[in-house]
Amino acid sequence: MAKLHGDILKKLRQEKNWTQKDLAEKLHKAESTVGMWEQGRRELDYESLKEIADLFQVSTDFLLGRVTNKTDRKGDKDIEFDDFQFALYGEVKDLSDEEKQDILDMVKILKKRKDRKDD
């Protein structure tokens, strides 16, 4: 689960002149869910975070309030492919740039979840 910065989501929505209902429909969620996200009363799963980031064309780190530039990602240089091992389900082939980025994003999430458990 991720702690979405509610004010940021609200501002992005308002920039598009969307109501909470409009946004909810685009994300296939209840209007109340969007409301709770904006008020900071509900955390959201990674799937929804990615959907919102794609919808508004911003980075997930921007939504989480970690960077101020909409397309910046925090600590991109902090995680290298040497820092972890992985095993991808499916055909063995060279990875596309998008797959590599998805993998790095997932490792960041895994590290955060681990840090939260350690706290």
Added chain:
Amino acid sequence: MNKLECTEQMIYDKEIDLIKCASKHIRAIAFRLSDGYEGIFYNQKLLKTYSDKNTALLHEYYHLEYDAMYSLNDSLQTRKRREYKANKALITKHVPCERLNELIKKGYHKYEIAEEFLLTEEIIDEAIRIYKNMGEL
């Protein structure tokens, strides 16, 4: 508990973090961080059936369990060998040869066999191939 729930419980018992993901490209992936922390991400939208999900989770679990992981710099050949290792572990643990043989002799279709084991038809094909190579089918 059904087979999928057993798989999920097995993962939780090993303290592997099980997480949903929404990648457009990745159905499932296992990670081991440098400090040993492990996780499996799976994509609910791309793993449409219980068999798909069960097979993916088991496959990723055995990558971790049998230390069949790789890094970006490993060759495709190395990755294929590790994939084979994970598949073989899955098959020997969850597709007992005797039962598979029995179902084949009874004339079960591949999709019926896959359904019995809650696995994909592809992994049943792989099981048949591996057991034939081992001289057990």
